[in-house]
Amino acid sequence: MSSRNYDHKKIEQNWRPKWFADNIYKAVDFSEKPKKYILAELPYPSGPYLHAGHMMRYTVPEIHSRFLRMKGYNVMFPMGWDCFGLPAETFAIKEGKTPQEVIAQAEKDFKVAMQRMGYAIDWDREVNTSKPDYYKWTQFMFLKLWEQGLAELREMPVWWCKELGVLADEEVLAGPNNTKVSERGGYPVERKMFKQWNLKITEYADKLLKGLDDTDYMDSVKLSQTNWIGKKEGARIDFEIEGIGKVPAFTTRPDTVFGVSFVAISPEHPLVSSIVQKATNASDLTAYIQKAATLSDLEKQQKEKTGVEAKGIVVKHPFTGNDIPLFIADYILADFGTGFIMGVPAHDDRDFEFASKYGLPIIKVIQTPNDFEGDLYDGDGEVINSQQYNGMNSADMRTKIISDLEQMGIGSKEVTYKLRDQIWARQRYWGEPIPLIHTQDGDIEADYNLPVVLPELKEFLPVDGQAPLTKVPEWVNTTDSKGRPAKREVDTMPTWAGSNWYFIRYIDPQNDDAFADYEKMKYWLPVDRYFGDGGHTTAHLMYSRFWVRALYEQGLIPTPEPFKWRMTGGLLLGEDGTKMSKSKPEYSVDPKDLLENYGADAARMVLAFLGPYSETFPWNSRSVVACYRVIRQIYEMFDKVSDTPASKTQLVAYNKLVKNTEYMYENLKVNTAISEIMIFVNASKDWDTVNSQVWNGFLRVIAPVVPFVAEELWQETHGYVSWDAVNSIHLQDFPTFDEALTLDDVIEVPVQINGKVRAKLSVNANATEEQVKEAAFANSNITKWLDGQEPKKVIYITGRILNIVV
């Protein structure tokens, strides 16, 4: 038994207040040390307490940040609260309180939980996105974008519910008799045109694509950004609709234009109304358009493709001059390309499906490969049935026809993107007010008197589909720059707003004159490592990059790319391997129990040990016991510390430990770093004494993982009688190692014959190739297997393996 007992509560209560009172994890502006900005996505307090998923997301990045501090970096590891938006609002509704009330409480509780976990956070930099001194700058930045014409009021089709306002596609369900109802409350929902603020991120599509080259994101992250932008090169081809005019179609395959057997237009296309007027079957068309308006995007794609021909409308093929039928079809998306397509059934599967259904001609214009079966071919090949282009390769024709189209003035080279502009308005209460004013002339003015403070409301739910702020006349009614009565914008910003730039506010959180000092931003940006949720790898990352780039171009931020590097964390599953969720609390891990029964160090250790950071894996309640046990064994090791010189075995074990853990902490393989610690602890059981220098280094190796225990033992080892921050183990250097001492004196070299291990030799670590071969051929099992045969070849990989080929 150890003379000291591991009492996690006592230790934690002893050191925690000292660390945070002296802010030992302070990130120093303009320090001469090289900086490392380590960022983990800030939580949104949507529940009463930090949950196990949060702990998963923060523990490994935090261990990494501690390691870097011990390697001599000036580390910033900040934390804040993303408070605006639906999660907090929903939480407030559930609690029967206002968002302000639940946020104030959750912020406190979350902070306490993080401090209990011992997270090495510089709390002087804490931010809360819903505080006026923060969102003042969110509003400021928005106005900067608005000044540049990047924010625009735009009319667009939305799901509209009288009770709830605008709803997202997934919030709308099918009701009885082809009606639509809201997911929450079951209120009737209709499709309606609605004016909303949009941010023109699409203007930055190319820059955001190219900007990826300046980052070291993991390939999977870069790829998801690239796919989200979805750059497509193709052509615009104009089709003449008689009596209406030229309508452009976008296609990536202009080489198939001679295969066009119909054209189709989205029911939401602006020209549809004039088409209906001119058509001879207007009532059929109107009925179809109305029906299409009630379908959600999901329903449209699940059902068979449909459309109605606009009879009496003449469309001429731009090359052949033939008449081609025009359809209104809801598989044509209004917001991709031009909302109008040329139908080439022979070479596009969607057009094929549509043409088959309506008996339209399928004109083959590209020769299919010999071994190809079927009517639909979307590859390249020899061009046929295409007049002067016959015989060309379709890939060459694409280039040729684009220049021909340009000469003829009926088309051009065109690039299109999948990326959509961002809807920047919610008809909700709990968000940043958009700091704009509508004048009585219908103009829009900025309100530079920031912050435009969100009024405190007891009743904050939308009523009659109106944004809640509409009901606060004393807030809405204001005056414009000329002193005339005017009205404030009542929509608020979406959840993305605050999280677009929170990492910049950490740099200078108290600044009243700017969102952050430019020189400080120059010192800290870009973020060196950004850890976060897989679900945020596309949208959040993209929007934040856009926001920063747009402000960079105005000279307000020194770097075009906010994040140098990005890694996605996995999820913690329940013990039975199922996803943890609120509906299945029996499988979830209660952080309070964990901290109470095993302490922060064991909790940290087990969360980092169960698996690699980027993977999803199940919780194991036995593993936390194992980690707790290791900590106790470390205490027992302390009893053996003496000045007795370390044995060679001990020195090798120690130097290996330092070497391996250094590599693993650096490369975020904390699960295996903990294995190395366990190996060392196990080995120490065979030693009568542990040399004090070795012990000293060992404590510094474990400090990033188990900060409380490490501090306790470090302070006791050094006999410090009173607390002084400079003596904290967490401000010491990570130990160094001696490469020569990472090797054992005697190593085992396996000997293979034709790739199969037939013997294992114990040889001196610095044995020469000749000595190893000699030993191998002297081995009885080897001679037995060789059976007198002459080796054809002998391959020796130094210190690793000897392979004899016969």
Add this chain to the structure above:
RNA sequence: GGGCGGGUGGCGGAAUUGGUAGACGCGUCGGACUUAAAAUCCGAUGAGACUUAUACUCUCGUGAGGGUUCGAUUCCCUCUCCGCCCACCA
């Protein structure tokens, strides 16, 4: 449908990037301690064969099949299953 990951013991996962597959941990089995249990500590533990048994030794083994190589969990091809994200994107 598209994209991205992944498939290794009973389980979570290792494998220095082409060099002894299964580190470390859980579980299981055996032992110590205990009146007993829990806790703790020590040992064994991929499957199979040979052997009375141990040791020795051998065979098979990283989703399936094939290939490259002295040597493949790792590289290449075909197939298959699972997870995540996006999804009528012209």
